[in-house]
Amino acid sequence: xxxxLEIWKASKEVGKVxxxxxxxxxxxxxxxxxxxxxxxxxxYQASEYNMSTDELMTATRGMIKDIWPLYRELHTWxxxxxxxxxxxxxxxxxxxxxxPNRWGQQWxxxxxxxxxxxxxxxxxxxxEWIVKKSEEFYKSLGFSELPxxxxxxxxxxxVPPNANYKKNTHxxxxxIDNDKDxxxxxxVIPNTEWWGTALHELGHIYYYxxxxxPDVPIILRSGANRAYHEAFGTMMGMASLQKPFLQGLGMMDxxxxxxxxxxxxxEALEYAVHIPWGSGTMTEFEYNLxxxxxxxxxxxxxxxxxAKRFQGIxxxxxxxxxxxxxxxxxHINDDPAQYYDYSMSNVLLFxxxxxxxxxxxxxxxxxxxxxxxxxxxxxxxxxxxxxxxxDWREHLKKSxxxxxxxxxMLEYFKPLMAYLQxxxxxxxxxxxxxxxxxx
Numbered sequence: 001x002x003x004x005l006e007i008w009k010a011s012k013e014v015g016k017v018x019x020x021x022x023x024x025x026x027x028x029x030x031x032x033x034x035x036x037x038x039x040x041x042x043x044y045q046a047s048e049y050n051m052s053t054d055e056l057m058t059a060t061r062g063m064i065k066d067i068w069p070l071y072r073e074l075h076t077w078x079x080x081x082x083x084x085x086x087x088x089x090x091x092x093x094x095x096x097x098x099x100p101n102r103w104g105q106q107w108x109x110x111x112x113x114x115x116x117x118x119x120x121x122x123x124x125x126x127x128e129w130i131v132k133k134s135e136e137f138y139k140s141l142g143f144s145e146l147p148x149x150x151x152x153x154x155x156x157x158x159v160p161p162n163a164n165y166k167k168n169t170h171x172x173x174x175x176i177d178n179d180k181d182x183x184x185x186x187x188v189i190p191n192t193e194w195w196g197t198a199l200h201e202l203g204h205i206y207y208y209x210x211x212x213x214p215d216v217p218i219i220l221r222s223g224a225n226r227a228y229h230e231a232f233g234t235m236m237g238m239a240s241l242q243k244p245f246l247q248g249l250g251m252m253d254x255x256x257x258x259x260x261x262x263x264x265x266x267e268a269l270e271y272a273v274h275i276p277w278g279s280g281t282m283t284e285f286e287y288n289l290x291x292x293x294x295x296x297x298x299x300x301x302x303x304x305x306x307a308k309r310f311q312g313i314x315x316x317x318x319x320x321x322x323x324x325x326x327x328x329x330x331h332i333n334d335d336p337a338q339y340y341d342y343s344m345s346n347v348l349l350f351x352x353x354x355x356x357x358x359x360x361x362x363x364x365x366x367x368x369x370x371x372x373x374x375x376x377x378x379x380x381x382x383x384x385x386x387x388x389x390x391d392w393r394e395h396l397k398k399s400x401x402x403x404x405x406x407x408x409m410l411e412y413f414k415p416l417m418a419y420l421q422x423x424x425x426x427x428x429x430x431x432x433x434x435x436x437x438x439x
Contacts, residue, residue, distance in 0.1 A: 001086045001097070008097035008316055012325050019324035022332060023296045026289055029336065042290035045337040049225050050391060053291055059404070060279035060340045063347055064310065064435050066406035067275045070413055072431045073420035074268060075312045078107060080427055092430040093308055097316040103329055104313045105277045108270040113262045121251050122190040127157050130188055133249075134198045137240070141370065141377030143206050150182055150205070158187040171197050173204035173233075175212075178221045182208050196237035203233025210380075211387030224383075224392040226338060230345030232380065235353050236370075238267070244369040260366065264416040271346045272413060275406075276435075278343035280310025285326055286337045297321050305439060312431050348396075350409040352383075355400040365412055 029041040038044040039053070046056040064071075075094070082098045083090040096102070100109035122130065135146050159167055169187040176183060184201045188194045207229055211221050223229040239245060246252035284306050288294045294302060300319050303326045307313045319325060326332050331339050357365035360375050370376050383399050397403060410417075 001088075004097045005316055008102055011102050012319075012323060012328055015324035015327045016322060018327035018333065019296065019299065022289075022299075022324060022327050025333065025336070026293075030290060030293075040290045040293075042287055042337045050393075053287070056340070057283075057287060060283050060343065061435075061437055063275050063279050063343055063406050066410065067272055068431075068435050070268065070272050070410065070417055070420075071276055072429060072433070073417060073424055074107075074273060075431055076424045076427055076429050077420055078110065079430070080424075081110065090428070091314075092428075093312050093314040095316045096307075096313050099313070103277065103281075104307070104311050105274055106270045107273050108266050110269060111262055111266040113259055113266055115256055115258050116263065118192040118195060118246070118251060119190075122192065122195060125190060127188040127190050127194070130190060130195055130198050131156055131186075131202075134202045137199065137236075137371060138202060138206055138377075140372040141380065142374045143377060143381070144209070146202075146205065147180055147182065149180070150184070153181070154183045154185070156184060156186045156188055158189060171201050173201045173208070175208040175221070178218050179212050180209075192241075196240060199240050200233035200237040203236045204229055207232055207384050210384035213385060215385070216387045216389050220388040222388045224386065224388060224390055224395050225344075226341040227344035227348055228383075228392065230342055231348035231352060232384070234345060235349040238271075238349065239353065239368060239370045242366070242368050244363075244367050245371060248369050248371055261416065261419050264366070264413060265419075268413050268416055271350070272409065274346055275343045276310040278346075279340050280435075281306045282329070282331070282339040283343075284310070286332070286339065290337055299324050299326060309436060309439060344404075347404065347406045347409060350412055351396070351400060351402055351405065354408040354411070355379075355402075359400075366415075 026041070033041050033044040036044070038047065043053045046053050049056060051059070078099075079090050079092075079094060082094070086098065094104065096104060099107055101107065125133075139145055155167060158169075159165065167187070168185065171186045172184065174183045174185070175181075182205045184205060186194075186198065186201060188198055207223065208221075243252060243256070243258060247254055247256070281303070285303055288302060289299075298321070300321050300323050304315050304319060307315075315325070353368075354365055356370070356376055356379065357363050357368050360379060361368055361370075361373065363369070379399075383395070386395065393404060402408075
């Protein structure tokens with residue numbers, strides 16, 4: 001724990017030197033879009049969803065309200081489990097350095113699922129196999145093979161030790177010319193994390209390819225909204241880790257015994273836990289930064305008030321205004337005022353996955369096998385092909401017969417909710433029964 005605290009403290013030092021730059025960026029960004037008729041940069045980013053700032057904030061807060069009962073159970077479970085791990089009294093709020101991620105954005109590493117380890121299999125196959133198998137998966141659904149230039153111009157594997165250059169190892173996908181030139185930047189090594197990541201990045205690539213068609217003007221060749229892009233890739237990554245899928249490919253023994261409840265818990269700690277962070281702490285901070293022009297001498301106070309209110313997390317030591325802990329999250333600096341995309345994508349992926357599982361595959365959403373199903377491919381291409389030429393809310397309703405809602409996510413985690421309520425019986429809950437947006 002002592003080492004974790006030192007690492008956490010060190011990770012926040014950079015905020016001191018970034019603070020003035022964040023303020024400068026805020027002012028420049030607001031002025032740029034005000035010249036285009038927008039109230040501020042936050043409203044400019046919201047406009048891509050065809051939403052006003054108020055509409056967007058209603059949607060992001062709605063996600064938190066929907067997921068809150070589950071999050072409250074997860075927060076209580078984590079407090080007691082981590083107190084046991086660190087041999088400390090159970091705290092009312094989670095000390096930030098106790099969590100596996102320095103912002104508390106996902107906690108999936110808190111759970112190890114016995115019998116679920118693909119690493120030995122993937123190590124035998126190698127990194128190139130992972131990317132080729134990912135392409136094969138999409139082809140099995142009816143998508144085309146990737147362009148030759150994808151393989152020639154992408155950078156998919158780690159830089160050799162003797163190379164005279166470095167590269168960003170954060171995986172990404174690129175639509176270079178808004179047409180046929182698609183590429184990816186990855187550093188694939190043969191393990192479970194990169195198996196899901198490769199499928200995620202190819203989800204972006206195949207979305208690019210799908211809407212690069214004569215019916216979509218070049219300026220509208222993007223996702224129906226930004227969250228759609230993340231949703232498809234993440235959904236394919238999640239589906240690729242379900243037991244029937246893995247068993248069908250011979251990546252897992254047919255008689256493998258996996259604790260399904262722990263698998264659900266691991267997924268909830270990744271997808272559900274993200275929403276109070278992404279739609280709460282991050283979005284509320286950037287809303288105040290751009291739309292409310294919060295004073296720089298209140299940045300850190302607001303940041304930690306939001307983290308406590310929405311995530312139930314407290315700083316590991318007192319934090320003064322000489323720090324700017326928000327700026328230690330790179331998106332604040334270089335991907336601004338749109339972090340809610342990830343939360344919205346998590347909601348969308350469960351809506352799409354529920355439709356695929358129940359209406360196409362007729363399978364349990366917790367145990368699906370997408371591989372080789374052309375009907376899934378037809379459905380995905382129908383959703384992907386119009387790009388941004390459609391209103392995303394109308395397109396969603398037309399595609400799956402639902403409005404935007406976190407209910408399918410809650411339905412998916414219903415068995416876990418019952419388990420957590422049983423485990424947490426008699427424990428002290430410190431988060432309120434309903435999230436509080438009055439601050």
